[in-house]
Amino acid sequence: MSVATHHKAAIQPPTDATIERAVALLRAGHPIGLPTETVYGLAADATSGDAVAQIFALKQRPQFNPLIVHCHDLDAARSLVVVSSLAEKLAREFWPGPLTLVMPRRPDCPVSLLASAGLDTLAIRVPAHPVARDVLEAYKNPLAAPSANPSGRLSPTTASAVAEALPLSLVIDGGPCSVGLESTILSVEGDEVRLLRPGGIPMEDLESSLGVKVSAFTQTSQVTAPGQLASHYAPRAKLRLNARDQRPGEVLLGFGEPRPGQTPYANLSLTGDLREAAANLFRMLRDLDASGTACIAVMPVPEIGLGRAINDRLDRAAAPRDR
Ligand code: TXA
Numbered sequence: 001m002s003v004a005t006h007h008k009a010a011i012q013p014p015t016d017a018t019i020e021r022a023v024a025l026l027r028a029g030h031p032i033g034l035p036t037e038t039v040y041g042l043a044a045d046a047t048s049g050d051a052v053a054q055i056f057a058l059k060q061r062p063q064f065n066p067l068i069v070h071c072h073d074l075d076a077a078r079s080l081v082v083v084s085s086l087a088e089k090l091a092r093e094f095w096p097g098p099l100t101l102v103m104p105r106r107p108d109c110p111v112s113l114l115a116s117a118g119l120d121t122l123a124i125r126v127p128a129h130p131v132a133r134d135v136l137e138a139y140k141n142p143l144a145a146p147s148a149n150p151s152g153r154l155s156p157t158t159a160s161a162v163a164e165a166l167p168l169s170l171v172i173d174g175g176p177c178s179v180g181l182e183s184t185i186l187s188v189e190g191d192e193v194r195l196l197r198p199g200g201i202p203m204e205d206l207e208s209s210l211g212v213k214v215s216a217f218t219q220t221s222q223v224t225a226p227g228q229l230a231s232h233y234a235p236r237a238k239l240r241l242n243a244r245d246q247r248p249g250e251v252l253l254g255f256g257e258p259r260p261g262q263t264p265y266a267n268l269s270l271t272g273d274l275r276e277a278a279a280n281l282f283r284m285l286r287d288l289d290a291s292g293t294a295c296i297a298v299m300p301v302p303e304i305g306l307g308r309a310i311n312d313r314l315d316r317a318a319a320p321r322d323r
């Protein structure tokens with residue numbers, strides 16, 4: 001069977017049987033192609049670090065951008081983030097629909113830290129597409145879903161564009177996307193609203209609903225470009241990368257089998273599995289930081305596949321900072 005026909009076979013109409021199959025795949029930790037009203041998403045269980053790591057691997061993203069987490073409704077969102085009254089007003093007016101709200105994670109938020117790239121906030125959207133809604137309702141758990149394209153390529157607005165670009169076992173065909181460009185992203189902290197990404201809902205609509213002007217992102221708001229946040233979580237501790245030894249006063253973050261004399265405090269993946277390492281990265285950095293150590297030494301991670309994104313993140317976390 002040729003690659004093209006294999007990928008064609010992944011496309012399925014949105015029947016009850018297809019929704020059931022989608023749920024089974026998601027439950028088994030596999031990403032699927034999911035139609036939304038904006039663009040097709042590459043959806044996986046947001047509470048599973050391993051499933052989220054597969055999204056990054058499939059997209060071949062050289063870095064970990066925080067992902068949008070999709071919920072069935074406002075109540076589902078409330079179990080993940082703290083919804084301020086202003087956020088609630090926006091949600092009531094524009095959800096379901098192409099509006100994403102970035103809100104503070106709840107302390108007990110079950111979403112993988114990899115999905116929010118280690119940030120204390122989470123981007124949430126309640127999609128309007130009936131198929132996305134059916135899957136969210138049947139699956140119950142929130143779904144992390146960036147656009148279903150390989151990194152650097154155009155966002156897909158048809159099922160066949162997804163199937164041609166990504167080797168998925170299921171792409172649900174929900175027809176061409178009605179909006180065709182990604183959601184508008186707003187950050188809402190208390191009563192302050194900032195535009196992080198223009199998108200499917202025009203600013204004028206948002207401003208007339210809020211009755212105030214919304215400040216656009218600027219350099220000082222730490223967003224250098226949509227999808228390029230400079231404000232990624234950085235540990236307090238110093239990081240020493242490519243550590244082949246362990247020096248006094250350091251705690252070691254392992255990758256693969258430790259060598260004699262190395263006693264990792266935590267191990268990204270004992271077997272050297274990059275997907276497992278990606279899933280563990282942000283949580284382990286936080287745990288190590290919380291241990292109060294002044295320096296975290298990180299064993300080398302190979303610069304292949306997800307290893308590139310892991311190393312990109314580690315480089316940023318190790319970079320000198322002025323804050
Ligand atoms: O229309 C859409 O929003 C599509 C469909 C599939 O729903 N999804 C989408 O998701 O575009 P994604 O994961 O590619 O969007 C990620 C962007 C990041 O690049 C960043 O700009 C913003 O969402 N973002 C996510 N989490 C954030 C956070 N905690 N703080 C600030 N920005 C965040």
Ligand code: MG
Binds near residue numbers: 146147
């Ligand atoms: Mg995208």
